[in-house]
Amino acid sequence: MTQRALSGLEPLLALLRPLLGAVAAYSGGVDSTLLAFAAHTALGPRALAVTVRSAFTATCDTDLALAKARELGLNHRVLDLDVWGVAGLPANGPDRCYRCKRAVLTPLAALVAPGAALLEGTNADDDPTRPGRRAAAELGALSPLARAGLDKAAVRALSRDLGLPDWDAPSNSCLATRIPTGTALTPAALERVDRLETLARGLGLSALRCRDLGDVLSLELPPDQIPLARNHEDRLSEAARAAGFSGLRIKDRIPA
The missing domain is CATH 3.30.70 (Alpha-Beta Plaits)
Structure with missing residues:
Protein backbone atom coordinates (compact mmCIF):
# COMPACT_ATOMS: atom_id res chain seq x y z
CA MET A 1 0.00 0.00 0.00
CA THR A 2 1.53 3.33 -1.04
CA GLN A 3 1.94 6.38 1.17
CA ARG A 4 -0.51 8.21 -1.08
CA ALA A 5 -3.10 5.51 -0.53
CA LEU A 6 -2.57 5.53 3.23
CA SER A 7 -2.95 9.32 3.31
CA GLY A 8 -6.16 9.11 1.31
CA LEU A 9 -7.56 6.41 3.59
CA GLU A 10 -6.73 8.20 6.84
CA PRO A 11 -9.86 10.42 7.00
CA LEU A 12 -12.01 7.29 6.84
CA LEU A 13 -9.91 5.44 9.40
CA ALA A 14 -10.10 8.42 11.76
CA LEU A 15 -13.90 8.20 11.68
CA LEU A 16 -13.93 4.45 12.25
CA ARG A 17 -11.24 3.87 14.88
CA PRO A 18 -13.28 5.28 17.82
CA LEU A 19 -16.02 2.69 17.23
CA LEU A 20 -16.09 -0.41 19.41
CA GLY A 21 -17.23 -2.36 16.37
CA ALA A 22 -19.10 -2.01 13.10
CA VAL A 23 -21.55 -3.84 10.87
CA ALA A 24 -21.12 -2.64 7.29
CA ALA A 25 -23.68 -3.17 4.54
CA TYR A 26 -21.62 -4.77 1.78
CA SER A 27 -22.99 -5.32 -1.72
CA GLY A 28 -19.61 -5.78 -3.39
CA GLY A 29 -19.94 -2.51 -5.30
CA VAL A 30 -17.17 0.08 -5.42
CA ASP A 31 -18.49 2.19 -2.53
CA SER A 32 -19.32 -0.65 -0.15
CA THR A 33 -16.03 -2.41 -0.90
CA LEU A 34 -14.02 0.65 0.12
CA LEU A 35 -16.17 1.05 3.23
CA ALA A 36 -15.80 -2.60 4.25
CA PHE A 37 -12.05 -2.50 3.62
CA ALA A 38 -11.64 0.66 5.69
CA ALA A 39 -13.69 -0.80 8.55
CA HIS A 40 -11.60 -3.99 8.43
CA THR A 41 -8.38 -1.94 8.43
CA ALA A 42 -9.52 0.22 11.35
CA LEU A 43 -11.24 -2.39 13.51
CA GLY A 44 -9.97 -5.81 12.43
CA PRO A 45 -12.26 -8.65 13.59
CA ARG A 46 -14.59 -6.14 15.27
CA ALA A 47 -15.79 -5.15 11.78
CA LEU A 48 -18.36 -7.37 10.10
CA ALA A 49 -19.29 -6.95 6.43
CA VAL A 50 -22.77 -8.26 5.64
CA THR A 51 -24.19 -9.01 2.21
CA VAL A 52 -27.97 -9.24 2.01
CA ARG A 53 -29.08 -11.68 -0.68
CA SER A 54 -32.60 -11.56 -2.05
CA ALA A 55 -34.65 -12.04 -5.21
CA PHE A 56 -33.69 -8.44 -6.08
CA THR A 57 -30.01 -9.41 -6.22
CA ALA A 58 -28.50 -10.62 -9.47
CA THR A 59 -26.70 -13.94 -9.00
CA CYS A 60 -23.47 -12.54 -10.41
CA ASP A 61 -23.51 -9.66 -7.91
CA THR A 62 -23.65 -12.00 -4.91
CA ASP A 63 -20.91 -14.18 -6.39
CA LEU A 64 -18.72 -11.10 -6.92
CA ALA A 65 -19.28 -9.87 -3.36
CA LEU A 66 -18.30 -13.28 -1.95
CA ALA A 67 -15.16 -13.46 -4.09
CA LYS A 68 -14.03 -9.95 -3.15
CA ALA A 69 -14.67 -10.54 0.54
CA ARG A 70 -12.45 -13.63 0.42
CA GLU A 71 -9.74 -11.79 -1.52
CA LEU A 72 -9.69 -8.92 0.98
CA GLY A 73 -9.88 -11.17 4.04
CA LEU A 74 -13.03 -9.52 5.36
CA ASN A 75 -15.01 -10.85 8.28
CA HIS A 76 -18.05 -11.51 6.12
CA ARG A 77 -21.54 -12.92 6.41
CA VAL A 78 -24.43 -13.42 3.97
CA LEU A 79 -28.02 -12.93 5.13
CA ASP A 80 -31.02 -14.00 3.08
CA LEU A 81 -33.99 -11.65 2.86
CA ASP A 82 -37.48 -12.65 1.76
CA VAL A 83 -38.46 -9.50 -0.13
CA TRP A 84 -41.86 -11.00 -0.98
CA GLY A 85 -42.76 -10.88 2.69
CA VAL A 86 -41.94 -7.17 3.12
CA ALA A 87 -45.17 -5.20 3.40
CA GLY A 88 -45.83 -3.13 0.28
CA LEU A 89 -42.56 -3.95 -1.44
CA PRO A 90 -43.82 -6.28 -4.22
CA ALA A 91 -46.33 -3.58 -5.24
CA ASN A 92 -43.34 -1.62 -6.61
CA GLY A 93 -44.74 1.75 -5.66
CA PRO A 94 -42.85 5.05 -5.59
CA ASP A 95 -41.59 4.21 -2.09
CA ARG A 96 -40.04 0.89 -3.19
CA CYS A 97 -36.44 2.00 -2.58
CA TYR A 98 -37.29 3.25 0.90
CA ARG A 99 -39.05 0.01 1.84
CA CYS A 100 -36.25 -2.07 0.36
CA LYS A 101 -33.42 -0.16 2.03
CA ARG A 102 -35.17 -0.38 5.39
CA ALA A 103 -35.77 -4.10 4.92
CA VAL A 104 -32.10 -4.64 4.02
CA LEU A 105 -30.67 -2.61 6.90
CA THR A 106 -33.04 -3.80 9.65
CA PRO A 107 -31.44 -7.26 10.15
CA LEU A 108 -28.00 -5.63 10.04
CA ALA A 109 -29.02 -3.17 12.76
CA ALA A 110 -29.99 -6.15 14.92
CA LEU A 111 -26.38 -7.37 14.74
CA VAL A 112 -24.89 -4.12 16.06
CA ALA A 113 -23.48 -4.51 19.57
CA PRO A 114 -23.46 -1.69 22.15
CA GLY A 115 -20.87 0.90 21.22
CA ALA A 116 -20.69 -0.36 17.66
CA ALA A 117 -22.26 1.22 14.59
CA LEU A 118 -24.21 0.31 11.49
CA LEU A 119 -22.40 1.56 8.38
CA GLU A 120 -23.67 2.07 4.84
CA GLY A 121 -21.93 3.22 1.68
CA THR A 122 -23.54 6.51 0.65
CA ASN A 123 -20.87 8.77 -0.84
CA ALA A 124 -20.68 12.57 -0.99
CA ASP A 125 -22.15 12.64 -4.52
CA ASP A 126 -25.34 10.79 -3.65
CA ASP A 127 -28.58 12.75 -3.74
CA PRO A 128 -29.58 13.58 -0.13
CA THR A 129 -33.25 13.17 -1.06
CA ARG A 130 -32.86 9.53 -2.11
CA PRO A 131 -35.44 7.45 -0.21
CA GLY A 132 -32.82 4.94 0.86
CA ARG A 133 -31.03 7.66 2.81
CA ARG A 134 -34.18 8.28 4.85
CA ALA A 135 -34.32 4.61 5.76
CA ALA A 136 -30.65 4.64 6.75
CA ALA A 137 -31.17 7.69 8.95
CA GLU A 138 -34.19 6.13 10.65
CA LEU A 139 -32.10 3.10 11.60
CA GLY A 140 -29.19 5.21 12.84
CA ALA A 141 -26.78 4.10 10.12
CA LEU A 142 -23.60 6.11 9.60
CA SER A 143 -22.31 7.06 6.14
CA PRO A 144 -18.54 7.41 6.60
CA LEU A 145 -17.74 7.92 2.90
CA ALA A 146 -20.05 10.92 2.70
CA ARG A 147 -18.87 12.25 6.06
CA ALA A 148 -15.25 12.04 4.88
CA GLY A 149 -16.19 14.05 1.78
CA LEU A 150 -15.46 11.24 -0.66
CA ASP A 151 -17.45 11.58 -3.87
CA LYS A 152 -17.64 8.86 -6.50
CA ALA A 153 -14.49 9.98 -8.32
CA ALA A 154 -12.56 10.10 -5.04
CA VAL A 155 -13.87 6.66 -4.02
CA ARG A 156 -12.67 5.20 -7.31
CA ALA A 157 -9.29 6.94 -7.15
CA LEU A 158 -8.67 5.83 -3.56
CA SER A 159 -9.80 2.27 -4.32
CA ARG A 160 -7.39 2.18 -7.27
CA ASP A 161 -4.50 3.44 -5.13
CA LEU A 162 -5.31 0.83 -2.47
CA GLY A 163 -5.33 -1.93 -5.08
CA LEU A 164 -8.94 -2.89 -4.36
CA PRO A 165 -10.50 -5.20 -6.96
CA ASP A 166 -12.90 -3.78 -9.56
CA TRP A 167 -12.32 -0.15 -8.52
CA ASP A 168 -13.44 0.93 -12.00
CA ALA A 169 -16.54 -1.30 -12.17
CA PRO A 170 -19.63 0.53 -13.48
CA SER A 171 -22.38 1.43 -11.04
CA ASN A 172 -25.14 -1.12 -10.76
CA SER A 173 -28.64 -1.32 -9.31
CA CYS A 174 -30.92 -4.10 -8.12
CA LEU A 175 -33.12 -6.15 -10.42
CA ALA A 176 -36.27 -4.42 -9.18
CA THR A 177 -35.17 -1.27 -11.01
CA ARG A 178 -35.65 -3.12 -14.31
CA ILE A 179 -39.43 -3.17 -13.79
CA PRO A 180 -41.37 0.11 -14.26
CA THR A 181 -42.58 1.70 -11.03
CA GLY A 182 -46.21 0.76 -10.45
CA THR A 183 -45.88 -2.62 -12.15
CA ALA A 184 -46.06 -5.36 -9.53
CA LEU A 185 -42.86 -7.31 -8.96
Missing part, protein backbone atom coordinates in the same frame (compact mmCIF):
# COMPACT_ATOMS: atom_id res chain seq x y z
CA THR A 186 -42.99 -11.09 -9.30
CA PRO A 187 -40.35 -13.82 -9.00
CA ALA A 188 -40.85 -14.73 -12.67
CA ALA A 189 -40.33 -11.14 -13.86
CA LEU A 190 -37.08 -10.72 -11.93
CA GLU A 191 -35.77 -14.17 -12.85
CA ARG A 192 -36.18 -13.61 -16.59
CA VAL A 193 -34.46 -10.23 -16.40
CA ASP A 194 -31.58 -11.79 -14.45
CA ARG A 195 -31.37 -14.63 -16.98
CA LEU A 196 -31.25 -12.25 -19.95
CA GLU A 197 -28.64 -10.02 -18.35
CA THR A 198 -26.50 -13.07 -17.58
CA LEU A 199 -26.70 -14.10 -21.24
CA ALA A 200 -25.75 -10.60 -22.39
CA ARG A 201 -22.74 -10.50 -20.07
CA GLY A 202 -21.66 -13.88 -21.40
CA LEU A 203 -21.53 -12.31 -24.86
CA GLY A 204 -19.06 -9.67 -23.63
CA LEU A 205 -21.52 -6.88 -22.85
CA SER A 206 -21.28 -4.93 -19.60
CA ALA A 207 -22.70 -1.90 -17.74
CA LEU A 208 -26.05 -3.05 -19.10
CA ARG A 209 -29.67 -2.96 -18.02
CA CYS A 210 -32.45 -5.19 -19.37
CA ARG A 211 -35.63 -3.16 -18.85
CA ASP A 212 -38.94 -4.98 -18.83
CA LEU A 213 -41.32 -2.69 -20.74
CA GLY A 214 -44.14 -5.19 -20.65
CA ASP A 215 -44.30 -6.33 -24.24
CA VAL A 216 -40.76 -5.37 -25.23
CA LEU A 217 -37.36 -5.90 -23.64
CA SER A 218 -35.14 -2.81 -23.74
CA LEU A 219 -31.43 -3.61 -23.61
CA GLU A 220 -29.61 -0.45 -22.47
CA LEU A 221 -25.86 -0.25 -23.07
CA PRO A 222 -23.04 2.29 -23.19
CA PRO A 223 -22.71 3.68 -26.74
CA ASP A 224 -19.39 1.93 -27.37
CA GLN A 225 -21.02 -1.46 -26.80
CA ILE A 226 -23.87 -0.98 -29.24
CA PRO A 227 -21.93 -2.49 -32.20
CA LEU A 228 -21.21 -5.68 -30.23
CA ALA A 229 -24.86 -5.92 -29.22
CA ARG A 230 -25.88 -5.52 -32.86
CA ASN A 231 -23.54 -8.40 -33.78
CA HIS A 232 -25.44 -10.61 -31.32
CA GLU A 233 -28.88 -9.11 -31.93
CA ASP A 234 -30.38 -12.29 -33.40
CA ARG A 235 -29.35 -14.36 -30.38
CA LEU A 236 -30.48 -11.71 -27.91
CA SER A 237 -33.81 -11.28 -29.69
CA GLU A 238 -34.37 -15.03 -29.69
CA ALA A 239 -33.70 -15.19 -25.94
CA ALA A 240 -36.05 -12.25 -25.33
CA ARG A 241 -38.85 -13.96 -27.27
CA ALA A 242 -38.22 -17.23 -25.44
CA ALA A 243 -38.64 -15.30 -22.17
CA GLY A 244 -42.04 -14.04 -23.29
CA PHE A 245 -41.22 -10.68 -24.87
CA SER A 246 -42.44 -9.83 -28.37
CA GLY A 247 -39.14 -8.23 -29.29
CA LEU A 248 -35.91 -6.52 -28.30
CA ARG A 249 -34.95 -2.86 -28.39
CA ILE A 250 -31.27 -1.89 -28.13
CA LYS A 251 -30.78 1.53 -26.61
CA ASP A 252 -27.86 3.78 -25.60
CA ARG A 253 -27.26 4.45 -21.94
CA ILE A 254 -24.48 6.41 -20.29
CA PRO A 255 -23.15 4.48 -17.28
CA ALA A 256 -22.88 6.35 -13.99
Whole structure:
Protein backbone atom coordinates (compact mmCIF):
# COMPACT_ATOMS: atom_id res chain seq x y z
CA MET A 1 0.00 0.00 0.00
CA THR A 2 1.53 3.33 -1.04
CA GLN A 3 1.94 6.38 1.17
CA ARG A 4 -0.51 8.21 -1.08
CA ALA A 5 -3.10 5.51 -0.53
CA LEU A 6 -2.57 5.53 3.23
CA SER A 7 -2.95 9.32 3.31
CA GLY A 8 -6.16 9.11 1.31
CA LEU A 9 -7.56 6.41 3.59
CA GLU A 10 -6.73 8.20 6.84
CA PRO A 11 -9.86 10.42 7.00
CA LEU A 12 -12.01 7.29 6.84
CA LEU A 13 -9.91 5.44 9.40
CA ALA A 14 -10.10 8.42 11.76
CA LEU A 15 -13.90 8.20 11.68
CA LEU A 16 -13.93 4.45 12.25
CA ARG A 17 -11.24 3.87 14.88
CA PRO A 18 -13.28 5.28 17.82
CA LEU A 19 -16.02 2.69 17.23
CA LEU A 20 -16.09 -0.41 19.41
CA GLY A 21 -17.23 -2.36 16.37
CA ALA A 22 -19.10 -2.01 13.10
CA VAL A 23 -21.55 -3.84 10.87
CA ALA A 24 -21.12 -2.64 7.29
CA ALA A 25 -23.68 -3.17 4.54
CA TYR A 26 -21.62 -4.77 1.78
CA SER A 27 -22.99 -5.32 -1.72
CA GLY A 28 -19.61 -5.78 -3.39
CA GLY A 29 -19.94 -2.51 -5.30
CA VAL A 30 -17.17 0.08 -5.42
CA ASP A 31 -18.49 2.19 -2.53
CA SER A 32 -19.32 -0.65 -0.15
CA THR A 33 -16.03 -2.41 -0.90
CA LEU A 34 -14.02 0.65 0.12
CA LEU A 35 -16.17 1.05 3.23
CA ALA A 36 -15.80 -2.60 4.25
CA PHE A 37 -12.05 -2.50 3.62
CA ALA A 38 -11.64 0.66 5.69
CA ALA A 39 -13.69 -0.80 8.55
CA HIS A 40 -11.60 -3.99 8.43
CA THR A 41 -8.38 -1.94 8.43
CA ALA A 42 -9.52 0.22 11.35
CA LEU A 43 -11.24 -2.39 13.51
CA GLY A 44 -9.97 -5.81 12.43
CA PRO A 45 -12.26 -8.65 13.59
CA ARG A 46 -14.59 -6.14 15.27
CA ALA A 47 -15.79 -5.15 11.78
CA LEU A 48 -18.36 -7.37 10.10
CA ALA A 49 -19.29 -6.95 6.43
CA VAL A 50 -22.77 -8.26 5.64
CA THR A 51 -24.19 -9.01 2.21
CA VAL A 52 -27.97 -9.24 2.01
CA ARG A 53 -29.08 -11.68 -0.68
CA SER A 54 -32.60 -11.56 -2.05
CA ALA A 55 -34.65 -12.04 -5.21
CA PHE A 56 -33.69 -8.44 -6.08
CA THR A 57 -30.01 -9.41 -6.22
CA ALA A 58 -28.50 -10.62 -9.47
CA THR A 59 -26.70 -13.94 -9.00
CA CYS A 60 -23.47 -12.54 -10.41
CA ASP A 61 -23.51 -9.66 -7.91
CA THR A 62 -23.65 -12.00 -4.91
CA ASP A 63 -20.91 -14.18 -6.39
CA LEU A 64 -18.72 -11.10 -6.92
CA ALA A 65 -19.28 -9.87 -3.36
CA LEU A 66 -18.30 -13.28 -1.95
CA ALA A 67 -15.16 -13.46 -4.09
CA LYS A 68 -14.03 -9.95 -3.15
CA ALA A 69 -14.67 -10.54 0.54
CA ARG A 70 -12.45 -13.63 0.42
CA GLU A 71 -9.74 -11.79 -1.52
CA LEU A 72 -9.69 -8.92 0.98
CA GLY A 73 -9.88 -11.17 4.04
CA LEU A 74 -13.03 -9.52 5.36
CA ASN A 75 -15.01 -10.85 8.28
CA HIS A 76 -18.05 -11.51 6.12
CA ARG A 77 -21.54 -12.92 6.41
CA VAL A 78 -24.43 -13.42 3.97
CA LEU A 79 -28.02 -12.93 5.13
CA ASP A 80 -31.02 -14.00 3.08
CA LEU A 81 -33.99 -11.65 2.86
CA ASP A 82 -37.48 -12.65 1.76
CA VAL A 83 -38.46 -9.50 -0.13
CA TRP A 84 -41.86 -11.00 -0.98
CA GLY A 85 -42.76 -10.88 2.69
CA VAL A 86 -41.94 -7.17 3.12
CA ALA A 87 -45.17 -5.20 3.40
CA GLY A 88 -45.83 -3.13 0.28
CA LEU A 89 -42.56 -3.95 -1.44
CA PRO A 90 -43.82 -6.28 -4.22
CA ALA A 91 -46.33 -3.58 -5.24
CA ASN A 92 -43.34 -1.62 -6.61
CA GLY A 93 -44.74 1.75 -5.66
CA PRO A 94 -42.85 5.05 -5.59
CA ASP A 95 -41.59 4.21 -2.09
CA ARG A 96 -40.04 0.89 -3.19
CA CYS A 97 -36.44 2.00 -2.58
CA TYR A 98 -37.29 3.25 0.90
CA ARG A 99 -39.05 0.01 1.84
CA CYS A 100 -36.25 -2.07 0.36
CA LYS A 101 -33.42 -0.16 2.03
CA ARG A 102 -35.17 -0.38 5.39
CA ALA A 103 -35.77 -4.10 4.92
CA VAL A 104 -32.10 -4.64 4.02
CA LEU A 105 -30.67 -2.61 6.90
CA THR A 106 -33.04 -3.80 9.65
CA PRO A 107 -31.44 -7.26 10.15
CA LEU A 108 -28.00 -5.63 10.04
CA ALA A 109 -29.02 -3.17 12.76
CA ALA A 110 -29.99 -6.15 14.92
CA LEU A 111 -26.38 -7.37 14.74
CA VAL A 112 -24.89 -4.12 16.06
CA ALA A 113 -23.48 -4.51 19.57
CA PRO A 114 -23.46 -1.69 22.15
CA GLY A 115 -20.87 0.90 21.22
CA ALA A 116 -20.69 -0.36 17.66
CA ALA A 117 -22.26 1.22 14.59
CA LEU A 118 -24.21 0.31 11.49
CA LEU A 119 -22.40 1.56 8.38
CA GLU A 120 -23.67 2.07 4.84
CA GLY A 121 -21.93 3.22 1.68
CA THR A 122 -23.54 6.51 0.65
CA ASN A 123 -20.87 8.77 -0.84
CA ALA A 124 -20.68 12.57 -0.99
CA ASP A 125 -22.15 12.64 -4.52
CA ASP A 126 -25.34 10.79 -3.65
CA ASP A 127 -28.58 12.75 -3.74
CA PRO A 128 -29.58 13.58 -0.13
CA THR A 129 -33.25 13.17 -1.06
CA ARG A 130 -32.86 9.53 -2.11
CA PRO A 131 -35.44 7.45 -0.21
CA GLY A 132 -32.82 4.94 0.86
CA ARG A 133 -31.03 7.66 2.81
CA ARG A 134 -34.18 8.28 4.85
CA ALA A 135 -34.32 4.61 5.76
CA ALA A 136 -30.65 4.64 6.75
CA ALA A 137 -31.17 7.69 8.95
CA GLU A 138 -34.19 6.13 10.65
CA LEU A 139 -32.10 3.10 11.60
CA GLY A 140 -29.19 5.21 12.84
CA ALA A 141 -26.78 4.10 10.12
CA LEU A 142 -23.60 6.11 9.60
CA SER A 143 -22.31 7.06 6.14
CA PRO A 144 -18.54 7.41 6.60
CA LEU A 145 -17.74 7.92 2.90
CA ALA A 146 -20.05 10.92 2.70
CA ARG A 147 -18.87 12.25 6.06
CA ALA A 148 -15.25 12.04 4.88
CA GLY A 149 -16.19 14.05 1.78
CA LEU A 150 -15.46 11.24 -0.66
CA ASP A 151 -17.45 11.58 -3.87
CA LYS A 152 -17.64 8.86 -6.50
CA ALA A 153 -14.49 9.98 -8.32
CA ALA A 154 -12.56 10.10 -5.04
CA VAL A 155 -13.87 6.66 -4.02
CA ARG A 156 -12.67 5.20 -7.31
CA ALA A 157 -9.29 6.94 -7.15
CA LEU A 158 -8.67 5.83 -3.56
CA SER A 159 -9.80 2.27 -4.32
CA ARG A 160 -7.39 2.18 -7.27
CA ASP A 161 -4.50 3.44 -5.13
CA LEU A 162 -5.31 0.83 -2.47
CA GLY A 163 -5.33 -1.93 -5.08
CA LEU A 164 -8.94 -2.89 -4.36
CA PRO A 165 -10.50 -5.20 -6.96
CA ASP A 166 -12.90 -3.78 -9.56
CA TRP A 167 -12.32 -0.15 -8.52
CA ASP A 168 -13.44 0.93 -12.00
CA ALA A 169 -16.54 -1.30 -12.17
CA PRO A 170 -19.63 0.53 -13.48
CA SER A 171 -22.38 1.43 -11.04
CA ASN A 172 -25.14 -1.12 -10.76
CA SER A 173 -28.64 -1.32 -9.31
CA CYS A 174 -30.92 -4.10 -8.12
CA LEU A 175 -33.12 -6.15 -10.42
CA ALA A 176 -36.27 -4.42 -9.18
CA THR A 177 -35.17 -1.27 -11.01
CA ARG A 178 -35.65 -3.12 -14.31
CA ILE A 179 -39.43 -3.17 -13.79
CA PRO A 180 -41.37 0.11 -14.26
CA THR A 181 -42.58 1.70 -11.03
CA GLY A 182 -46.21 0.76 -10.45
CA THR A 183 -45.88 -2.62 -12.15
CA ALA A 184 -46.06 -5.36 -9.53
CA LEU A 185 -42.86 -7.31 -8.96
CA THR A 186 -42.99 -11.09 -9.30
CA PRO A 187 -40.35 -13.82 -9.00
CA ALA A 188 -40.85 -14.73 -12.67
CA ALA A 189 -40.33 -11.14 -13.86
CA LEU A 190 -37.08 -10.72 -11.93
CA GLU A 191 -35.77 -14.17 -12.85
CA ARG A 192 -36.18 -13.61 -16.59
CA VAL A 193 -34.46 -10.23 -16.40
CA ASP A 194 -31.58 -11.79 -14.45
CA ARG A 195 -31.37 -14.63 -16.98
CA LEU A 196 -31.25 -12.25 -19.95
CA GLU A 197 -28.64 -10.02 -18.35
CA THR A 198 -26.50 -13.07 -17.58
CA LEU A 199 -26.70 -14.10 -21.24
CA ALA A 200 -25.75 -10.60 -22.39
CA ARG A 201 -22.74 -10.50 -20.07
CA GLY A 202 -21.66 -13.88 -21.40
CA LEU A 203 -21.53 -12.31 -24.86
CA GLY A 204 -19.06 -9.67 -23.63
CA LEU A 205 -21.52 -6.88 -22.85
CA SER A 206 -21.28 -4.93 -19.60
CA ALA A 207 -22.70 -1.90 -17.74
CA LEU A 208 -26.05 -3.05 -19.10
CA ARG A 209 -29.67 -2.96 -18.02
CA CYS A 210 -32.45 -5.19 -19.37
CA ARG A 211 -35.63 -3.16 -18.85
CA ASP A 212 -38.94 -4.98 -18.83
CA LEU A 213 -41.32 -2.69 -20.74
CA GLY A 214 -44.14 -5.19 -20.65
CA ASP A 215 -44.30 -6.33 -24.24
CA VAL A 216 -40.76 -5.37 -25.23
CA LEU A 217 -37.36 -5.90 -23.64
CA SER A 218 -35.14 -2.81 -23.74
CA LEU A 219 -31.43 -3.61 -23.61
CA GLU A 220 -29.61 -0.45 -22.47
CA LEU A 221 -25.86 -0.25 -23.07
CA PRO A 222 -23.04 2.29 -23.19
CA PRO A 223 -22.71 3.68 -26.74
CA ASP A 224 -19.39 1.93 -27.37
CA GLN A 225 -21.02 -1.46 -26.80
CA ILE A 226 -23.87 -0.98 -29.24
CA PRO A 227 -21.93 -2.49 -32.20
CA LEU A 228 -21.21 -5.68 -30.23
CA ALA A 229 -24.86 -5.92 -29.22
CA ARG A 230 -25.88 -5.52 -32.86
CA ASN A 231 -23.54 -8.40 -33.78
CA HIS A 232 -25.44 -10.61 -31.32
CA GLU A 233 -28.88 -9.11 -31.93
CA ASP A 234 -30.38 -12.29 -33.40
CA ARG A 235 -29.35 -14.36 -30.38
CA LEU A 236 -30.48 -11.71 -27.91
CA SER A 237 -33.81 -11.28 -29.69
CA GLU A 238 -34.37 -15.03 -29.69
CA ALA A 239 -33.70 -15.19 -25.94
CA ALA A 240 -36.05 -12.25 -25.33
CA ARG A 241 -38.85 -13.96 -27.27
CA ALA A 242 -38.22 -17.23 -25.44
CA ALA A 243 -38.64 -15.30 -22.17
CA GLY A 244 -42.04 -14.04 -23.29
CA PHE A 245 -41.22 -10.68 -24.87
CA SER A 246 -42.44 -9.83 -28.37
CA GLY A 247 -39.14 -8.23 -29.29
CA LEU A 248 -35.91 -6.52 -28.30
CA ARG A 249 -34.95 -2.86 -28.39
CA ILE A 250 -31.27 -1.89 -28.13
CA LYS A 251 -30.78 1.53 -26.61
CA ASP A 252 -27.86 3.78 -25.60
CA ARG A 253 -27.26 4.45 -21.94
CA ILE A 254 -24.48 6.41 -20.29
CA PRO A 255 -23.15 4.48 -17.28
CA ALA A 256 -22.88 6.35 -13.99
